[in-house]
């Protein structure tokens with residue numbers, strides 16, 4: 001049996017490689033310089049490519065040809081331009097060079113061909129897949145992804161001999177160079193699981209360094225040189241002081257590290273700032289100054305700790321300790337405030353730099369490799385046998401244990417007399433020998449210490465011929481903690497039509513924090529008839545993000561477009577669609593769609609390393625947001641709220657420009673323009689539909705509550721109000737907590753629309769209320785009617801109906817009158833997905 005064994009921490013700042021070997025982990029050192037860390041930095045120097053420390057040094061000589069921090073851009077279409085090569089490099093390509101270099105650290109003769117590579121817990125499907133692809137491009141034939149906080153926890157807890165001590169809940173606080181993550185971990189006897197996590201992919205040591213330069217060093221330099229433009233000119237690409245910026249950045253980082261040991265230091269460098277030749281500079285830098293610099297960012301990490309505790313209803317007293325990892329947790333201030341603000345004990349015993357790599361190696365040591373399986377002889381052929389004939393074992397056992405023995409039990413399906421079995425451990429260290437098979441199996445097996453034990457079960461007939469059977473490989477890990485599994489960082493949904501509201505919405509399939517791998521089948525109906533051969537299509541759009549928000553704010557990870565020309569017949573409205581979605585632990589997403597009407601199947605596997613975008617869909621989405629904004633502007637202008645109208649106008653113009661760009665895109669466009677347009681659309685959509693302090697949300701809430709009290713008043717005042725409406729009003733109130741908790745404009749909007757529909761019904765079908773409204777519209781200023789003559793005629797007809805107390809007739813005149821007034825707004829109908 002082969003396990004993966006190699007674990008790699010592909011960090012923003014530093015990368016490491018480690019290997020698991022019979023219970024212990026070795027972190028490999030760079031054959032040059034003997035350091036464990038390889039800076040994640042690439043330099044192109046003429047024909048040569050420098051990786052790691054050499055590349056970092058080159059930063060001072062030729063900053064434009066040196067690239068670092070690219071992990072932050074993983075999975076985006078942002079590429080780095082390299083002038084000496086006259087070539088673009090993607091974050092994925094640069095990462096793959098780092099990974100290939102790490103392979104060279106392995107001093108044994110072995111060439112690693114599979115590895116566990118770590119990713120931040122908040123990496124989405126696209127970022128994860130880009131990391132995996134970087135691994136394959138670096139020559140690994142098998143790549144398994146592992147979230148960093150889990151890796152760190154594995155490293156930490158596998159060192160604690162006493163299990164009792166580790167039971168409970170823990171926090172892992174990982175503050176590195178580029179990212180911050182805090183994870184809430186739960187531990188039982190042998191298993192650990194990530195309960196929840198919060199993170200920021202743009203918060204780390206790099207940001208501290210930048211702030212040291214801009215907020216501390218530059219003001220001091222300006223004082224010394226009297227060149228005020230330093231503060232604006234310093235970090236301009238290809239500007240006069242660009243090189244100085246990199247020098248200061250490097251010096252700032254060095255000084256920052258020193259200040260973890262001492263309370264004050266001096267920064268020394270020489271540079272020709274004035275243009276009159278090189279000068280030596282000395283700048284004082286104290287721990288206090290550093291602390292002041294990083295304070296706001298550290299506070300935001302504390303907010304994230306609070307958030308993860310609060311939303312899981314865990315109090316700080318319930319937490320055993322905070323495990324500190326990541327290079328930036330060397331900073332004393334960080335350790336102090338995490339403790340003082342939460343009251344939780346801070347544990348700094350894990351090595352902040354190596355913990356993730358070590359944990360990745362532990363995981364790799366318990367994970368069997370698929371590469372070996374490919375080479376294995378095919379198992380006994382079960383083809384040609386029906387389901388009722390194949391022997392099937394349903395086994396149960398602990399997947400992890402600290403005991404050296406484990407009891408495997410199980411039932412044998414389709415049991416027959418006269419068979420025998422044999423259970424063997426793959427390394428040959430255990431063997432039951434041939435034994436008669438009974439309907440119930442129960443065997444003690446012995447385990448090899450500190451690692452994964454695999455057992456295989458074989459069945460034979462009386463003549464010792466192997467009998468086909470179905471039994472999964474039995475894997476039991478001894479000594480180490482096993483993982484309950486990796487949680488999904490965001491909801492995965494399918495976009496479906498919201499016909500009532502003339503828009504689309506997310507139908508959640510997998511919720512955030514569900515444990516990977518995941519499989520689920522959902523059933524939906526076709527929302528409109530799709531005629532065979534027409535140019536219509538049914539769209540199955542897989543989304544990642546907050547499922548309570550509008551689909552426009554989510555990220556697209558895959559799409560299946562079923563064209564009407566592919567259909568076997570007309571796809572009738574209301575017919576069933578079966579959608580099966582599967583996500584592997586390494587984040588491959590597969591989708592299988594079955595149109596049950598024809599039993600026609602469509603499927604695809606998505607491993608997006610960049611966002612996946614349908615141009616037609618993109619145009620539709622932009623159009624929908626744009627139309628909505630136009631309606632909003634009109635509404636604001638009608639209410640004479642010109643300030644608001646002007647604000648929305650700014651957004652609308654951006655969308656108009658985006659719409660034109662999207663219209664100009666060709667279906668076969670190869671550039672990354674569509675990704676850029678999509679990104680901008682998503683950001684705008686989040687701004688419009690999403691954010692918590694969105695003034696639109698506040699306004700929408702105010703509107704909702706305004707109408708709500710009006711309805712309440714009607715219910716109490718108009719005795720002829722049908723009971724059903726009063727009940728509907730109560731039902732709407734039930735929906736409020738959900739709509740307000742989600743803080744999504746979309747949810748609220750949908751509640752508001754339901755409210756409007758109720759108001760319409762109340763007005764039209766409560767005679768006394770109908771009369772009140774009719775009177776209002778019959779007495780409008782003449783300029784308010786679009787067609788005065790028609791309005792007058794309708795009013796006189798309505799008056800007659802009113803005299804006769806014929807409310808049905810009055811209702812029809814009233815609605816006609818409404819359509820003759822100027823404030824009736826008509827929305828364009830959206831195309832939708834065809835999936836209801």
Ligand code: ADP
Nearest residue numbers: 011012013014176177178205260326327328330
């Ligand atoms: P990443 O996970 O981003 O690759 P690391 O966990 O290796 O990063 O942390 C790197 C960051 O930690 C860098 O910003 C570095 O400046 C910072 N760092 C390393 N050592 C120290 C130290 N002794 N004091 C303060 N910061 C440090």
Ligand code: MG
Nearest residue numbers: 011176326356
């Ligand atoms: Mg890290």
